[in-house]
Amino acid sequence: MVRRICPICDQTMTLPHYCTTCRSVVKNPWIRDVNYYLNERHPEAEQDCTFHGKLEEEPEHVPDLIRKITESGRSGEWREIFSMPQNHKGSEKKNVGKTKGPEFFRVLVILVVIAFCFELLSGILNFVGNGLGNLFENHVEFDIDLGDFRGEADEDPVMLTDEEVITQGVACSQMGHFDILADEVTDEVFYALTEQGYQIIGISTESYNQVYGDGETWYETVTTYNLEIPGEDVDYQSLAVNYDTATGELHEFDIYLSDPVRAAALTGALLELLDQYTEIYGDVNLQAILEDVRTSMNNQSSFYADYGNVAVTQYSYPDGFSIYIGRE
Numbered sequence: 001m002v003r004r005i006c007p008i009c010d011q012t013m014t015l016p017h018y019c020t021t022c023r024s025v026v027k028n029p030w031i032r033d034v035n036y037y038l039n040e041r042h043p044e045a046e047q048d049c050t051f052h053g054k055l056e057e058e059p060e061h062v063p064d065l066i067r068k069i070t071e072s073g074r075s076g077e078w079r080e081i082f083s084m085p086q087n088h089k090g091s092e093k094k095n096v097g098k099t100k101g102p103e104f105f106r107v108l109v110i111l112v113v114i115a116f117c118f119e120l121l122s123g124i125l126n127f128v129g130n131g132l133g134n135l136f137e138n139h140v141e142f143d144i145d146l147g148d149f150r151g152e153a154d155e156d157p158v159m160l161t162d163e164e165v166i167t168q169g170v171a172c173s174q175m176g177h178f179d180i181l182a183d184e185v186t187d188e189v190f191y192a193l194t195e196q197g198y199q200i201i202g203i204s205t206e207s208y209n210q211v212y213g214d215g216e217t218w219y220e221t222v223t224t225y226n227l228e229i230p231g232e233d234v235d236y237q238s239l240a241v242n243y244d245t246a247t248g249e250l251h252e253f254d255i256y257l258s259d260p261v262r263a264a265a266l267t268g269a270l271l272e273l274l275d276q277y278t279e280i281y282g283d284v285n286l287q288a289i290l291e292d293v294r295t296s297m298n299n300q301s302s303f304y305a306d307y308g309n310v311a312v313t314q315y316s317y318p319d320g321f322s323i324y325i326g327r328e
C-alpha cells in the first residue's frame with residue numbers, strides 16, 4: 001500500500017500535496033510503498049481507494065489555490081489555511097460559483113504574515129525568558145561592597161554611653177564648641193524666654209554619643225524646652241540647648257517657632273547672651289544678623305551665614321521656622 005508522508009510533520013497525508021495535520025502545502029511528499037496496514041482496516045472497496053492506481057491524479061476537491069501553488073513550484077508551510085469547501089466524490093452537487101482568487105490570495109498572505117509575526121515574537125519572548133530563568137536558576141549574586149562608595153567615614157558608628165564619654169573627658173570632633181558650659185547659661189536662657197512671653201510646659205533631655213570608623217566622634221546631649229504663649233493656640237514651639245556630653249561645652253541653640261517676629265526676637269536675645277561670654281560677631285553687628293534672618297523668613301526661604309565666631313542657619317516651613325545658632 002502506498003502512503004504519502006509529510007516531510008514537515010511526518011504524518012500520513014490524505015491529499016496528494018496538502019497535509020491536513022500541519023496545514024502545509026507539500027510539493028514533494030515522501031512516498032512509502034508498504035504491503036501492510038498497521039492498525040488500520042483497508043477500505044472495503046480497495047480498488048476505489050485513494051492509494052491504488054490514482055497516485056498522479058489529484059482529487060476533485062483539492063482547491064484551485066493549492067493546485068496553482070503546487071504547479072508553480074511554490075511550497076512551504078502555510079499555517080493559516082482554514083477549512084475549505086469540498087465536493088466529495090460521487091456527490092451530485094457541483095460548485096457553480098467562481099472563487100475570487102486575487103482577493104482570497106491577499107487575505108491569505110495577510111494571515112500568513114500575521115502568523116509569522118506572532119511566531120517571531122513568541123521566539124523572542126521565549127529567548128528572553130530562558131535567559132532570565134537561567135540567570136536566577138544559577139543563583140547569580142552581585143557582591144557589592146558599599147564601603148567602596150561611601151568610604152570608611154560612613155561606616156555604622158559605635159554607640160557609647162554618657163558615662164563612657166564623660167570618663168574620657170575629650171570633646172567630640174564633629175561639632176563646634178563655644179567657650180561656655182551649658183550649665184552656666186541655663187539661668188540666662190530661662191530669663192530670655194520669660195522676657196519673650198513664653199512659658200515652659202515641658203523639658204526633655206536626650207544624648208547621642210557616636211564614634212565613626214575614621215575616628216571622628218559626635219557626643220551631644222540635647223535639652224529641649226517645649227514652649228507656649230498663653231492665649232495662643234500653636235501646635236509646637238521649642239528651644240533646644242545642645243552641648244557636648246563629655247565636656248558640657250555649648251554646641252548650639254535650636255529654635256523652632258511659628259511666628260517670624262517672635263523667632264527673630266528670640267534669636268537676637270540668644271545672640272546677646274552669647275556675646276556676654278565670648279566675642280562672636282567679628283566685623284558684623286547684631287542688627288545685620290537679625291536683618292538677614294528676617295529677610296529669609298519673610299521670603300519663606302532658607303540661608304546659612306558665618307558671622308565671625310558664630311554661624312546662623314535658618315529654614316522656612318509651612319507651619320514655622322527653624323533657626324540654629326552655633327559655631328562656624
